Amino acid sequence: MATTQLEPVQEPKYWHLKTVLQEALDSEFSVGEILPNERDLAARFGVARATLRQALEQLELEGRLQRRRGVGTTVAPPRMGIAVGTTGASEGAWPGSGSESWRTVGCAEAVPPAAVAAVLGTGTDELVHTVRRVRMMQGQSVATELIFVPSGSVPALPALLTPAAHAPAVLRELHAMALESEDRAVELGSARAEDAKQLDRLPGAPVLVVTTRYRTGQGVAAVSVATYRADTCRLTFGETGTVQISHHEQEERREAS
Amino acid sequence: MATTQLEPVQEPKYWHLKTVLQEALDSEFSVGEILPNERDLAARFGVARATLRQALEQLELEGRLQRRRGVGTTVAPPRMGIAVGTTGASEGAWPGSGSESWRTVGCAEAVPPAAVAAVLGTGTDELVHTVRRVRMMQGQSVATELIFVPSGSVPALPALLTPAAHAPAVLRELHAMALESEDRAVELGSARAEDAKQLDRLPGAPVLVVTTRYRTGQGVAAVSVATYRADTCRLTFGETGTVQISHHEQEERREAS
DNA sequence: GAGTGGTCTAGACCACCAG
DNA sequence: TGGTGGTCTAGACCACTCA
Missing domain, CATH: 1.10.10.10 (Winged helix-like DNA-binding domain superfamily/Winged helix DNA-binding domain)
Incomplete structure (x- = not known):
């Protein structure tokens, strides 16, 4: 140079x-x-x-x-292609059932943000199971996620659980249900302090926020909000995964009339 | 205040x-x-x-x-939910066949960027039909798109076309084929000068780049690269569309252990 | 402790829009 | 023409990492 x-x-x-x-x-x-x-x-x-x-x-x-x-x-190396959504089967899957490498880092009963409560149809002060996970890829954490599961969605859940047993039990109960459909939204956001820390970024770093609604016959059974590092991740949807094009390889694109 | x-x-x-x-x-x-x-x-x-x-x-x-x-x-008003992907049917659709309001602004035969050519399987100097469109939503342009269609994908296309007839003819030929599957990737980018202009933003403005690969039995028939305004758009995937959660309504989210 | 990127200041001028 | 956001400068100090 x-x-x-x-x-x-x-x-x-x-x-x-x-x-x-x-x-x-x-x-x-x-x-x-x-x-x-x-x-x-x-x-x-x-x-x-x-x-x-x-x-x-x-x-x-x-x-x-x-x-x-x-x-x-x-x-930086080229962005990683990260499968989101239909990770194998054709019709979607519950969180924690695929082959992606998530690591559960916590689980609590908490009042979700108002917008989440509205989608879940829970009361504004109602506690829901809240599982926090981190997604690893090639040795780095690339995403954090909060999964919100109302008690009504997992009625068979034992009442008393050790903290370590809580998250697996909630996910197990979910998996037992028939998932009817899921839908997703992706938008740009900036990392909140705690997310930034887990993603090894500074607060405010750009992230792709993926909101997923899991539906059963009874309505919305769970909602997840996943936060992906926007600098290192390219989110892929559908079939076998990896669209090969990396955006920054398009610099010399010719203009179309 | x-x-x-x-x-x-x-x-x-x-x-x-x-x-x-x-x-x-x-x-x-x-x-x-x-x-x-x-x-x-x-x-x-x-x-x-x-x-x-x-x-x-x-x-x-x-x-x-x-x-x-x-x-x-x-x-700013809350972000618009914008349907991307399966806009109605269950298995995807060719561009230009849905109910979204795209406006074609140009069509030319041009050499695509190398990364696109690699996915299409065309030679590095091969011309492909390149349709340029703008997506409107509530009176604003929210996205620009380039659709790359190799000549081999539309063999029945008439040889001589007026500029105005070019784009519709290419899309019509596409629609005549059986779409086997499509897959998509979403990543963060910054608006190139010409995109920025059409999106009424300054160059470098953050955008969500959606790359779609359209497959038929013969392989990849077309590739599209769509550039959405990241500030005003929330991209929605799957079913009937609109996930209700707007990210910025989550500020007072409680921490999960 | 030396060197890095991150934050902050107090100015200046420019490009654009509206009255 | 006056007011807005956009660009740019030349400094300063801080937080962090690593040898």
């Missing part, structure tokens, strides 16, 4: 800078390589550090870079 | 500020209302404008605010 002079343009500097860096990443760097530090880079391009950071932030958002305080900025 | 003093905390100022503003939005503002300008707000909270902007950016990312240069900052 030469000491590139930015030619004068009527395009924001940070945008042009991003393009230049993008090209450098494609041609001169390999995955895992460490970039020069921000002060040096800024000096090299003749811009203020804040301006350089604006470009780096964009590239991190797009999954091209990874920055860690006290360490440095490295070239 | 009172002239709130930020009590000294060991939390980043912009993060705390975001929380304070979030609460104010919930309690004291209604959709469409105009906030005080950035210089006034910053003064009121006793922070620099850049710090205030960091908080506003987060809130805009989460779909709570809408900012427009030369106009001001307004309170």
